[in-house]
Amino acid sequence: MTMTMSASIAAKIDNGVNVTALLGAREALEKAPEAAEFKWRATCEWVNGTHSRSSIGKFFGLGSEQSRDKTFVIEADHPKVFAAEDNAPTPVELVLSGLASCLTAGVAAVAQRRGIQLHSVKASLEADMDIQGILGIDDEVRNGFGAIRVHFDIRADASEDDIKAVVAQSQKRSAVFDIITNPTNVFVTVN
Amino acid sequence: MKFATAIIIGAGQSGLAMSKHLTARLIDHVVIERGEVANSWRTERWDSLRLLTPNWQSRLPGYAYTGDDPDGFMTMPEVISFFQQYAELSRVPIVAGTRVTRVRQEADGYELSTSQGPWRCRKLVIASGACNIGSIPSLANDLPAKVTSLTPMQYRRADLLPEGGVMIVGASASGVQLAREIQATGRRVVLSVGEHVRLPRIYRGRDIQWWMDAIGAMDVRYDAMEDIERARRLPSLQLIGTPERVTVDLNSLREAGVEFVGRFVGLRDGNAQFSGSLANLCALADLKMNRLLGSIDGWVDANGFALSLPAPHRYEPTDVGAETRLSLDLIAAGIRTVIWATGYRPDYSWLDVSVLDRKGRIRHDGGVVPAPGMYVMGLPFMRRRKSSFIDGAGDDAEDLATHLHQSLARAAA
Numbered sequence: 001m002t003m004t005m006s007a008s009i010a011a012k013i014d015n016g017v018n019v020t021a022l023l024g025a026r027e028a029l030e031k032a033p034e035a036a037e038f039k040w041r042a043t044c045e046w047v048n049g050t051h052s053r054s055s056i057g058k059f060f061g062l063g064s065e066q067s068r069d070k071t072f073v074i075e076a077d078h079p080k081v082f083a084a085e086d087n088a089p090t091p092v093e094l095v096l097s098g099l100a101s102c103l104t105a106g107v108a109a110v111a112q113r114r115g116i117q118l119h120s121v122k123a124s125l126e127a128d129m130d131i132q133g134i135l136g137i138d139d140e141v142r143n144g145f146g147a148i149r150v151h152f153d154i155r156a157d158a159s160e161d162d163i164k165a166v167v168a169q170s171q172k173r174s175a176v177f178d179i180i181t182n183p184t185n186v187f188v189t190v191n
Numbered sequence: 192m193k194f195a196t197a198i199i200i201g202a203g204q205s206g207l208a209m210s211k212h213l214t215a216r217l218i219d220h221v222v223i224e225r226g227e228v229a230n231s232w233r234t235e236r237w238d239s240l241r242l243l244t245p246n247w248q249s250r251l252p253g254y255a256y257t258g259d260d261p262d263g264f265m266t267m268p269e270v271i272s273f274f275q276q277y278a279e280l281s282r283v284p285i286v287a288g289t290r291v292t293r294v295r296q297e298a299d300g301y302e303l304s305t306s307q308g309p310w311r312c313r314k315l316v317i318a319s320g321a322c323n324i325g326s327i328p329s330l331a332n333d334l335p336a337k338v339t340s341l342t343p344m345q346y347r348r349a350d351l352l353p354e355g356g357v358m359i360v361g362a363s364a365s366g367v368q369l370a371r372e373i374q375a376t377g378r379r380v381v382l383s384v385g386e387h388v389r390l391p392r393i394y395r396g397r398d399i400q401w402w403m404d405a406i407g408a409m410d411v412r413y414d415a416m417e418d419i420e421r422a423r424r425l426p427s428l429q430l431i432g433t434p435e436r437v438t439v440d441l442n443s444l445r446e447a448g449v450e451f452v453g454r455f456v457g458l459r460d461g462n463a464q465f466s467g468s469l470a471n472l473c474a475l476a477d478l479k480m481n482r483l484l485g486s487i488d489g490w491v492d493a494n495g496f497a498l499s500l501p502a503p504h505r506y507e508p509t510d511v512g513a514e515t516r517l518s519l520d521l522i523a524a525g526i527r528t529v530i531w532a533t534g535y536r537p538d539y540s541w542l543d544v545s546v547l548d549r550k551g552r553i554r555h556d557g558g559v560v561p562a563p564g565m566y567v568m569g570l571p572f573m574r575r576r577k578s579s580f581i582d583g584a585g586d587d588a589e590d591l592a593t594h595l596h597q598s599l600a601r602a603a604a
Binding site: 171180182 | 453454466472473474475478479549
């Protein structure tokens with residue numbers, strides 16, 4: 001009974017997420033877990049000073065190389081208070097943007113799955129950083145964020161608790177949230 | 192070689208209930224038990240443990256609690272004698288002290304190697320339990336040598352632990368109970384909290400298990416669930432059975448002095464690393480608890496019981512604190528014991544029939560295993576939400592005994 005009800009509600013709501021395709025992919029990958037092994041890539045070239053330009057194109061997944069219609073370019077720099085040119089956001093701001101985008105995409109997908117029509121979603125993020133770390137002034141201060149705060153303003157056809165549950169589930173299934181909250185091995189090589 | 196039409200492996204609630212239903216259908220069978228009746232309850236539980244379900248809910252086919260404290264929680268000696276009496280009353284044909292070491296498929300059934308010689312059967316019921324082995328994450332291997340590593344199955348009581356602080360990993364039923372007990376002895380206790388299911392012991396004057404039973408949640412069938420695999424993976428309910436019927440949750444543990452950290456995710460040079468996702472896991476648990484309380488309130492209203500019960504209420508959100516530590520130098524912090532309350536899994540090392548999936552779980556459709564005449568019992572949400580509870584053994588045994596009986600009848604026809 002519950003399934004039929006949520007299916008008929010889901011048919012009327014549209015957050016632009018193809019949940020049927022996602023569920024189909026999940027079912028297929030449960031049977032062929034090796035196809036679930038993805039590799040994401042980026043290249044980055046130094047421009048000048050702290051200014052750099054990253055290109056993001058091909059990735060590997062579903063058992064083969066995947067190309068896309070275009071290569072995306074993302075620049076990064078540092079602001080003038082760092083004696084830089086401020087050509088683009090700082091890398092740490094791009095990290096915040098990555099977290100926000102990941103959680104926001106998750107909100108849309110989870111809401112669609114739960115039959116909740118979204119009207120607007122806005123995430124505002126703020127992170128604390130003591131730059132004594134990156135400047136090497138105090139070894140006890142870490143380089144990265146001390147804490148990140150994310151605030152969501154969401155208008156949707158659902159109760160406050162149901163909206164909170166969507167946001168919580170989005171964190172539970174978010175790749176970037178996981179990358180930020182858990183340790184990851186990083187291997188760097190040089191030619 | 193000895194023969195029985197059906198062999199049940201394990202004389203816990205599942206095996207005993209199945210035996211009762213096979214006897215009722217005049218199917219000759221034996222229950223092979225590595226130790227005695229209720230063996231896991233005798234040998235793999237800590238001293239203070241009581242059942243997490245109230246006495247009235249200890250129900251087996253044709254048998255129920257008849258004492259004067261229906262709302263209390265059985266101690267382990269009480270559980271053992273409860274099962275023993277049932278086995279005697281039902282004249283369960285137990286072959287005790289017999290460990291099954293191997294099961295192989297034969298032309299018309301199975302051959303069992305046991306510590307007391309071989310057995311053959313046509314039908315096999317695996318009722319050896321869902322919790323034979325404590326699941327320990329691989330990072331346990333990297334613990335400093337000075338730190339003792341235990342599972343709750345090895346823990347007996349706090350004064351047997353090495354002196355010093357204790358880190359408990361996991362905040363489901365086992366983890367929160369051990370945190371409460373060990374903290375009460377004055378030791379430093381750090382609780383690493385992963386995904387958990389928060390519930391009050393008593394809500395609107397009734398036990399939470401009474402409510403889940405009343406609203407029909409325990410009887411929900413596996414084939415009615417949209418995502419049964421997820422339901423089966425759900426951690427155990429954060430509950431404790433005490434004479435005072437207390438609620439144990441993260442807030443009460445914090446008041447008692449237990450320190451929280453996030454999920455234990457890494458260990459480098461004796462430095463434990465914890466996930467920064469604790470706040471979200473607590474938010475998820477609070478929301479989920481409130482959804483259940485909401486369905487209880489809805490059921491109360493729909494059935495017109497609102498006036499005869501205390502008013503609905505909601506509990507304080509989990510207070511995770513503003514600053515949760517992300518790492519801990521175990522030795523410097525005085526941690527000398529780590530208890531892995533990170534779940535349990537069944538042991539199928541003796542099962543030489545290819546019915547396990549890639550993660551080592553037995554494949555089954557509501558307990559019917561895809562090998563001729565093989566059944567499994569007592570796994571989480573196997574046929575119903577209550578499948579792994581004492582109270583769930585009866586209905587599952589009846590369904591599977593019917594299936595087993597019909598397949599014998601078909602073969603005879």
